[in-house]
Amino acid sequence: MKKPLALMIAMMMLIVTACGGNSGSDAETVDADAKDTVTVWTYPVHGTYEDELKELIADFNQEHPHITVEYEMLTWAEGPKKFDVALNAGNPPDLYFHSVDGAYVKTGLALELDSYLTDEIKNDYVPGTLELGQIQGKQYGLPLYQFQWAWGGNKRILEEAGIDWKQIQQEGWTWSEFNEAAAKLTGTAPDGTTQYALVTDGTSLDFIEMLTRNNGMPDVLNASGEFQWNDHRILDTLTFIDNLIDQGYMPKETAAIAPAKRTDMFYAGQAAIISKALPYYDVMIQNRNKDIDAGTVQGEKIEFVLLPVPHNDGAEPKTTMGGEGYVAFKQKNDKGEQHAKNTFLVMEALSGAKAGNSANELVLPFVRNSQAEYFEGKGLGTPDTIEAANMMAEHIEIPVTLSLDIDKSAQQKQFKEQVVKPNIQALFSGEKTPEQIAEDFKAKAEQMLK
Structure with a gap:
């Protein structure tokens, strides 16, 4: 009788172990299509940017209906202060319109993006422009255009x-x-x-x-x-x-x-x-x-x-130039890897070919080849201004930060x-x-x- 009893105990241990293993696996599985909300704080980048933003979000939701994008349009005067308060409290928005800043990285809340960048995205950027969203070689933002003062x-x-x-x-x-x-x-x-x-x-x-x-x-x-x-x-x-x-x-x-x-x-x-x-x-x-x-x-x-x-x-x-676009953040109460991936999906949607309208409206150099192709022949600036801006860009001073x-x-x-x-x-x-x-x-x- 001892042998069958030992066999039964061993079988029970295998069943418990297997169930325990499956239970752990189920707990770690993340539903990529689960409902999620990504918050965006931005500014009136140009006169009709809010209308443009709504259209970009609508296009995004056609492919990702499970991700809700909530945006807030800040004022240039008060927005930076509001963001700094939120960041210092450990609860920044998922995406913030700004240049990348080492001070953001120092908080530990800036989201590193290198693992999400595909070769297709990297190759779409004009040489030297993707780097405008990096701090010491690590990607924290996707530039929307090259600003020029x-x-x-x-x-x-x-x-x-x-x-x-x-x-x-x-x-x-x-x-x-x-x-x-x-x-x-x-x-x-x-x-x-x-x-x-x-x-x-x-x-x-x-x-x-x-x-x-x-x-x-x-x-x-x-x-x-x-x-x-x-x-x-x-x-x-x-x-x-x-x-x-x-x-x-x-x-x-x-x-x-x-x-x-x-x-x-x-x-x-x-x-x-x-x-x-x-x-x-x-x-x-x-x-x-x-x-x-x-x-x-x-x-x-x-x-x-x-x-x-x-x-x-x-x-x-x-010439004072740099990249402005969206910078990604996580929060003190981290929402997990799938939320980070969703944040990047929104970020890419707000920075892609159609989003090149911001550069076009602002008469600034495009940062992506797809943007230049999308808006070819639709430039809004006068020829004199476009030519002058291009000549000044030859003397760019890359931001020290x-x-x-x-x-x-x-x-x-x-x-x-x-x-x-x-x-x-x-x-x-x-x-x-x-x-x-x-x-x-x-x-x-x-x-x-x-």
């Missing part, structure tokens, strides 16, 4: 002052040459108010960053993480800006000028040149001119001229917010001299950029 001019005012804007587009210009032009461009606007050579807003760092890049400094740090704003180059840049205000080429109230006010001044003919200007201003101003013709907007019609940012005498011209380790990238971001921004506003308002600011940069860098 420039200055923009009012063609009438430039030509009345005898400024050869076509030559500037083709050959660039130095700070000395800009100062000579600025003296001619400063005067009285048609409405009797002051006409400034240049207007920028006092709330962002775009202006100082464009100028420092055109004076041999890629950013606060270089690609090796070495502090750059610590010698004559930063002092020269600050002095150049200070002189523009002292000479009356820029408004003395620049520190208080908001982006919308800056644009209004340009529209009113109170500024010959606006910084920063995107190639998209060409389309935006064309649409405004149509509204003026239709009688729905009052004002002078403007012909837009895209201009490169001037560079210091002896320095190389540089893509090369920095995540700690250095986070330190640079903190330095800009806590040190650079208040100092630049103090420069605009005349509260501090260029020398005082340059010294403050060096002192604070010793404390913060180690």
Whole structure:
């Protein structure tokens, strides 16, 4: 009797083990077609982007009806702050429209995408553009277009002052040459108010960053993480800006000028040149001119001229460019691998061929071959603007943050917010001299950029 009893026990153990194994396997099996929701936070990338986004989502849901895409359209003014709060709380959206940032990776919540990228997707990207969504070689975002920062001019005012804007587009210009032009461009606007050579807003760092890049400094740090704003180059840049205000080429109230006010001044003919200007201003101003013709907007019609940012005498011209698109995130309470895969599916849908309309609307270089093919012959910018943008792209300055380790990238971001921004506003308002600011940069860098 012992032998049959032992056999029965052994058989029972096999059955239990088998059942236990099957149970574990079932628990680990994920239903790829289970209902899921992917959240997207984005911005009004161009005038009709929300309509475009709805259409892209509708196309996606035809193939993936089980995935619900919930989007929120943020404002440019408040959106970044809202996102930072969500990220710091460990609950960012699955997809966020932005450039990739080492500070995001440092949180541990940025989703690495390399395992989801197929060869087909990789080969669709124009060489050098997929890298604009990488931090130290790892993919965290899919760029939608290559952004490009420039200055923009009012063609009438430039030509009345005898400024050869076509030559500037083709050959660039130095700070000395800009100062000579600025003296001619400063005067009285048609409405009797002051006409400034240049207007920028006092709330962002775009202006100082464009100028420092055109004076041999890629950013606060270089690609090796070495502090750059610590010698004559930063002092020269600050002095150049200070002189523009002292000479009356820029408004003395620049520190208080908001982006919308800056644009209004340009529209009113109170500024010959606006910084920063995107190639998209060409389309935006064309649409405004149509509204003026239709009688729905009052004002002078403007012909837009895209201009490169001037560079210091002896320095190389540089164009501030990079990739903007969607960056993927997971949450503190991780939703699992299938949710990550679904997030990537949505990301790809919002970045594919049809999504190239954003680059087309913004008059920016396409990042994918399929986008260029889809919108071939449908360009919205004027030939002059498209040609100027292409020439400026030959002098691209790749964003330093893509090369920095995540700690250095986070330190640079903190330095800009806590040190650079208040100092630049103090420069605009005349509260501090260029020398005082340059010294403050060096002192604070010793404390913060180690």
